Amino acid sequence: MEQTELLEKTVNTKTACYHCGDECPDESIKLNEKIFCCNGCKTVFELLDENNLCNYYSIDKNPGATRKYHTKRNYDFLDDHDLKLKLIDFSNDIKTNVTFDIPQMHCSSCIWILENLYNLDNGIISSKVNFLQKKLFITYLEKTTSLKKIVGLLDSIGYEPLLNLEDKKEEKTKSEYKSLYYKIGIAGFCFGNIMLLSFPEYLSINIAQHEELKKIFAVLNIILSLPVFFYSSSDYFISAWKGLRKRIVNIDVPLALGILVLFLRSLIDIAFLNGSGFLDSLAGLIFFLLIGKLFQNKTYETLNFERNYKSYFPIAVTVHKGNRETTIPVEKLVVGERIIVRNNELIPADSILIKGNGNIDYSFVTGEAVPVEKKNGEMIYAGGKQVGGAIEIETIKEVSQSYLTQLWNSKAFKKSSVSEESGITSFSNTISKYFTFGVIVLAIAAGIIWSSNITLAFNAVTAVLIVACPCALALSTPFTLGNTLRIFGKNKLYLKHTHVVEALASIDTIVFDKTGTITENGAANVKFIGKDLSQEEFRFIKSSVRNSTHPLSLAIFNFVQEEKILSSDKYSEQPGKGIEAKFGGTILRIGSKHFVDEQIADENLSTKVYVSINNEALGYFEITNKYREGLSELISNLEKDYGLALLSGDNEGEKENLRKFFGYDNEFHFRQSPHDKLSFVEELQKNGKKVLMFGDGLNDAGALKQSNIGLSISDDTNNFSPACDGILDSKSFNRIKDFIAFSKTSKKIIVASFILSFVYNVIGLSFAFSGTLSPLIAAVLMPVSSISAVVFTTLSVNISAKKKGLL
Amino acid sequence: MQIVIVLIGASLLVALGFLAAYLWAVKSGQYDDKYTPSVRILFDENKKAKGTAKK
Structure with missing residues (x-):
């Protein structure tokens, strides 16, 4: 999907800069036939030309990033040993591996130049790109080059890496991803072979005279089912166990029960009853379930939903020591240090202004758009941004104890995931409680009816548990929500997880931030x-x-x-x-x-x-x-069905203007600090409201986290956005109503597919109850019900998306 | 019918070979990035292109 989003620059060839494709003001900056918009672009060209790397310009036209607004940074802090250890992946004093985030990466030329870095710095042994994640993996020789040199080199050719100290947790999700691939591969392998070995059963071929053969097939089937049962299905048992310990009957409980009974019944069948068991159904079921899981796990690799205040902060600051200026990692900043903050740089810690004209833009923290003037000796809070000339400040608090960071100690940031804590339990989990209870009652009833015949009773009880295994149920949710997630993604609403789709359907109150969100x-x-x-x-x-x-x-x-x-x-x-x-x-x-x-x-x-x-x-x-365009239409549409509120860090100056959009019924709150916003959302939730919050900046982060769903609005989705459940591209702002409506449709589709799977269960139960469930019937019923659930949900989601104009 | 057992054994061995190949592919990271290699394969190796700028 992302590959189609490659930037296609439409360029007027006459005045386009050869390097970046921007329009050139005139033709004064020229090197032979090539015209550049600025000297920065020309410098990059010269550097590449010198090293015979001009292929860069032949793969894609005008591939570079403009250098017009580029200021050279001082990377001295990268020589700091502790900081370096945090940035690199591995080092044995000779070779070092490091991974960089490079947001500017956008075309094939970028891949090419970044993978040819060894031509520019012979200390680099290899460099490899992962384009979708916008990551660059570099191995370099410690003796020949250094981290500082490499970062400087990347910066000088226009690929400034995003240095971030807290990316390490991504490794975990990667290994989870891999283990799912392993599980699917093994389940698929076993499923295919077990089915092959079960063919005589399906075709009712009488192999009674080859008693030996039958036994060998059965034993092979058991051997093949072991990795499926013990490895591939382990997630379901773990999740069911975790749920039960929290006294929650989630959808995995009846699933795990079904899988367990399937396996045990098959073993007993084969060992004592001379039967052939249901091992093919077991392997097939797990294979399909895992495919569903893979489908649901669609993630937006380039987007980061977990950013906290640290990712807004610079990782290094310029300090003034004696007569020298140097850069040090922000974590080594101590109280009483003199630091220099230049135009558009962030204040890392609460400080006092010593020298220069402070003109601090606090929009990050408060949402107030107009900068505040500060005089010498006045207090400046962390999170503000200096606008104008450089200033010198003296820190009076450590970074971690600053005003801004206190917000992150709020309990809203301690909760882990939407599903568990947002107060909105997923529909399938609600149903599964009753479902499990019903199945157990039925199984006991079947046992009582056939109690005169132990074998028949055993057959009936286990058959009920097997047939009732909610595989269609368990598949319809991931496929519906997974599809919905993709459709939202196509319309530039990127949700963190499929849970959010369900939660979106049950929203009744919408809170907007003003600056940057609706403006x-x-x-x-x-x-x-x-x-x-x-x-x-x-x-x-x-x-x-x-x-x-x-x-x-x-x-x-x-x-x-x-x-x-x-x-x-x-x-x-x-x-x-x-x-x-x-x-x-x-x-x-x-x-x-x-x-x-x-x-x-x-x-x-x-x-x-x-x-x-x-x-x-x-x-x-x-x-x-x-x-934003379409605001008044959007508001008047939403007003009918949802409670609306507006929070702003600004003053009331815009109040009358806003009335035009919001009318007189909706709540307005001005001069809201980040804490005020958070407690406003909390108050709504105490009154039983399910809150959807739209915000954009660090000042909304608390409220976004506290609300049932927090969506952040961004003009450029690769930019920083605060921790949230989803990122909405501002171009799709006027479609919010459609998104909510569609999430409701998805929920209806899930309900419909549940009804469908119940029909299958009733048919299956009628066999099971009479104790006549043969492996063949099970082998047909199970895939048919699973596949029809998948087909039904996929088709209906796509058709209704088309009807709503989302596809 | 003994031949069936031999055939089953052979077919399982072949299938196991493919499974091993798949597991190796996942382990060696071929499923980590499903896009970049499709671009990388189109680059000419070691081709040095000189721009027209002269020193």
């Missing part, structure tokens, strides 16, 4: 209110905001449609206040009302930027959030 990231509606401005005046405004990194400046810069940029004669920016610029004889001031120094209008909470030229007030830019 578009980085986009703003800008309006100028005031006097009519001349073209020249607009030109002044655009020219003066150009040099500022403040988000409001950027919004105005993008808003003003003016081609020509003037260079100012004098320019000064006062953080948190505004900009003063001089063009010839004209003095322009743009910024807060107080800075522009006029009494123009009443103070309003919405964001306004005032403008004056030569001390004459001209008016203001009003900057409001831009809401």
Whole structure:
């Protein structure tokens, strides 16, 4: 599936950069016939050319990542021994294996260049790519090269690895995956051979005169069934046992019971009753069940649903020691250290500002979109992002004790999986309780009826337990939910697990975060209110905001449609206040009302930027959030069936705007801290609500985790998103209603297939009850019921998806 | 009918061979990445391509 998502860049060949395919502003950066958009791209080309690696450009067109916004990083911290040990997989002092996450990997050229790294650094013995996981496995010689050099090399050719210290747990899921493959292979092998050896039985060939042959076949069957029973089916016994110990009768309990009885009855049949047992049915059943499991276990390998605050943090910080700047791992940061934070870098620990103009964007933590101005000596909390020039800060708390990390001590983060703790038990587990009870009652009844004849009673009791084994039941759930998961995936909703589909169907309350969730990231509606401005005046405004990194400046810069940029004669920016610029004889001031120094209008909470030229007030830019497309339609659709609520870290400035979408019946809460959000969701749950939460940032992480289902919205699914149950691509935002509706359909399909499997069970039970269940009938009934359950669910899921326009 | 036993034994041996091959394939990681090898096979080995840039 992912292979079709390979980036296909549609490029205007005339001005496209030879390296990255971006549009070039002009043709000034040129090397022979090749035009580049920036010097960074050209440097990469030169490096590759020098090493005869220009194949890179012939496999896919314009394969590189743009280097325009690239800043060279200092990788000194990778020489730190402890940190290095955490990043590498294995080392014997001569050779070292290391695995990198490389999010930029997107085409065949990327694979090619990354697997040819040994041409660029002869210390690299081998490099291998796993494209779907976007991972790069490197083996290198310690003597010839170093981790720092390799990371630097990757960075210099545009594949900066994502250095993360907590990826190690993935190894476990990988080995689980492998063991499922082993189990399926063995079960399939045994199933085929047992069926072959059972053929005389099926065809009623009289081999009585070859008593010897029959015995050999039976013994071979038993030998072949041993690995199936003891190895392939072990998961079902383990899961049933775990469930029973927690006093939960899950679907695996009747399954394990059926498998156990099948095996024992077959052994007794063969050993004492001269029969042939049901070993073919046993092996077939387990083979099909495992296939169902494989189908259900579809995972999105490139997505990470488990990120916590640590993955947002930088793994290294720049510290100031004496007169030297160096980088150290963030974990070695101690209280009282002086660190340097540059534009767009995150504050790793609670600190005090020492030097520079602090302009801290706390949107990560609070959701408040506008940066806060900080002066020397003021406290800065971890999780904020510096916008603007570099600042120097002194840490006053350790990283692990910072304000931000406290959130993660909340109990919401201690719970493990959706299925167990979300309060929504899966449908099959609810049914299985009654099912198991019913089967046991029936078996006892059969035993009592035939109590006069011990052999017949034994036959009837075991046959009931065998036939009632809910294989069709156990198969319909994974196939329905697995299919639903795939269909959601095609529509850019990536769920962590099939449990989430079921949970989604029982939602009754939906909570939205505001910033980044229902508003578009980085986009703003800008309006100028005031006097009519001349073209020249607009030109002044655009020219003066150009040099500022403040988000409001950027919004105005993008808003003003003016081609020509003037260079100012004098320019000064006062953080948190505004900009003063001089063009010839004209003095322009743009910024807060107080800075522009006029009494123009009443103070309003919405964001306004005032403008004056030569001390004459001209008016203001009003900057409001831009809401996602289809929001009002979505809200009015959802409103009918679900309780809605909106949480925001911002102030009430947008309240009236939001009323247009949400009406007056729904709850609004502003100035919500991450803790407030979490407790709001908790409160709803105490009132018996099943909450679906949409969020996007670190500030929503607690609430996402606490809610029954937390979905995070992302413009780029490979980007960071907080720990959640699923990731929704923002392009599919307006389809939320369809997704919920479809999860309900899936649930109905499961119910229908349960009814179907009950019909089979009734037919089978009628044989079983009379004590006449022959191996042949069992061998036919079992696969027929299993396969029809699979076919029925797969077809009905796909047909209803087509009807709903999801396929 | 003795021949049947020999044939069964032979067929089981062949089947076991395939099972072993499958288990080896899983163990050696061939099921870990089902996409990248399909791209890798199309690359020319050791082909050095020089760009047109001249020093």
